Amino acid sequence: MRSDKNDESSNYRQATRLTHTGNHPDEYHGFVNPPVVHASTVLYPDYETMRTRNQKYTYGTRGTPTTDALCEVIDEMEGSAGTVLVPSGLAAVTVPLLAFASAGDHILVLDSCYSPTRDFCNEILARMGVEVEYYDPLIGAGIEKLMRDNTSIIFTESPGSNTFEVQDIPAICKVAKAHDAIVMIDNTWATPLYFKPLEHGVDISIHALTKYPGGHSDLVLGSVSANERCWKQLDRMKNILGTSANGDDSYLVLRGIRSMGVRLKEHEKNALEMAKWLEQHPAVGQVLHPALPSHPQHELWKRDFKGSTGLFGFTLKTEDMSKAARFYDALGLIGRGYSWAGYESLAVIVNLKDRTVAKGPEDGILVRLNVGLEDPEDLKEDIEQAMRVAGFSN
Numbered sequence: 018m019r020s021d022k023n024d025e026s027s028n029y030r031q032a033t034r035l036t037h038t039g040n041h042p043d044e045y046h047g048f049v050n051p052p053v054v055h056a057s058t059v060l061y062p063d064y065e066t067m068r069t070r071n072q073k074y075t076y077g078t079r080g081t082p083t084t085d086a087l088c089e090v091i092d093e094m095e096g097s098a099g100t101v102l103v104p105s106g107l108a109a110v111t112v113p114l115l116a117f118a119s120a121g122d123h124i125l126v127l128d129s130c131y132s133p134t135r136d137f138c139n140e141i142l143a144r145m146g147v148e149v150e151y152y153d154p155l156i157g158a159g160i161e162k163l164m165r166d167n168t169s170i171i172f173t174e175s176p177g178s179n180t181f182e183v184q185d186i187p188a189i190c191k192v193a194k195a196h197d198a199i200v201m202i203d204n205t206w207a208t209p210l211y212f213k214p215l216e217h218g219v220d221i222s223i224h225a226l227t228k229y230p231g232g233h234s235d236l237v238l239g240s241v242s243a244n245e246r247c248w249k250q251l252d253r254m255k256n257i258l259g260t261s262a263n264g265d266d267s268y269l270v271l272r273g274i275r276s277m278g279v280r281l282k283e284h285e286k287n288a289l290e291m292a293k294w295l296e297q298h299p300a301v302g303q304v305l306h307p308a309l310p311s312h313p314q315h316e317l318w319k320r321d322f323k324g325s326t327g328l329f330g331f332t333l334k335t336e337d338m339s340k341a342a343r344f345y346d347a348l349g350l351i352g353r354g355y356s357w358a359g360y361e362s363l364a365v366i367v368n369l370k371d372r373t374v375a376k377g378p379e380d381g382i383l384v385r386l387n388v389g390l391e392d393p394e395d396l397k398e399d400i401e402q403a404m405r406v407a408g409f410s411n
């Protein structure tokens with residue numbers, strides 16, 4: 018959907034806009050929230066309207082009042098010209114790549130990308146005749162030396178998946194502009210509340226709405242927001258591919274977004290407490306959390322981000338995978354499972370085998386922790402007892 022920039026709500030501060038944008042009670046008999054529209058067919062009054070598709074809604078895959086309400090609030094947060102909703106966070110990566118990569122292009126993708134992004138690049142873009150080069154996420158302005166005449170896209174993600182490198186996005190955007198390349202970011206970690214990529218020169222911002230916007234581990238959905246330059250081509254590709262979002266999940270995400278600001282503050286606080294505690298723990302080597310002063314790109318994070326969220330990494334001081342697995346299996350409160358950003362804490366033993374440059378910490382075994390909304394003291398006790406079971410000293 019293309020957002021209406023004349024909306025009077027844009028004068029309010031962020032928390033107010035997050036709460037109110039997208040709701041139009043006057044259009045629904047005063048009901049505060051939009052209806053969940055289940056739709057394929059939309060009726061037209063006559064042949065001429067149908068021929069020209071000259072009405073607001075034309076078909077279920079092309080948007081409904083429910084999906085529009087969600088797009089409106091995302092546009093408001095991202096400062097984008099338009100947002101498309103797609104069926105998953107992964108589709109939010111693949112749809113814009115398909116919209117802007119053509120046979121014969123060279124594209125640059127950070128080495129610490131979400132690993133299914135790499136699978137798509139290697140298995141689909143490669144087959145389309147697109148050359149994909151993985152770059153060091155810490156390259157910054159140095160990306161200049163990788164640019165070629167046919168470089169069409171620089172794909173970024175900050176912090177990087179699992180290894181949490183913070184990228185110098187403004188420096189990368191400056192190089193991209195000079196070469197007329199498009200910059201995309203997977204902005205899932207920060208959410209549009211804590212990082213505003215379009216303000217730093219990024220063209221396309223990607224979200225797994227599955228994560229904090231949904232926030233309850235009960236849905237998958239994605240969004241792609243574009244500036245004026247890229248909006249039309251992005252929207253066209255979503256329509257060509259038929260990757261539309263359903264009303265029920267769109268509604269749940271809209272509902273989640275109303276409380277995302279307050280949830281994030283709690284995730285941020287709890288995660289920082291856990292990160293600081295782990296940093297002091299004798300069984301822990303390193304903690305990879307951008308908001309800790311010990312993080313190598315902490316200053317960059319402070320310069321560009323407005324906050325941190327609940328996902329970070331730490332290494333167990335061992336090279337013995339079976340010892341790490343014993344620790345992992347002994348976790349009780351903290352769940353073993355993929356995805357993150359829900360209310361419940363989760364841990365994953367990270368696999369970095371597909372990395373070519375950003376190989377992560379050199380010693381120890383890397384664990385990714387999603388800190389939920391539990392009392393951090395209970396999480397600490399869970400980790401402590403699992404370390405005892407696995408035979409770590411403390």
Ligand SMILES: *Cc1c(COP(=O)(O)O)cnc(C)c1O
Pocket residue numbers: 105106107108110131174178203205206225226227228237238239356
């Ligand atoms: C989870 C995730 C995705 C994919 O989201 P799904 O909705 O699970 O497909 C994409 N990017 C990042 C950074 C993620 O963490």
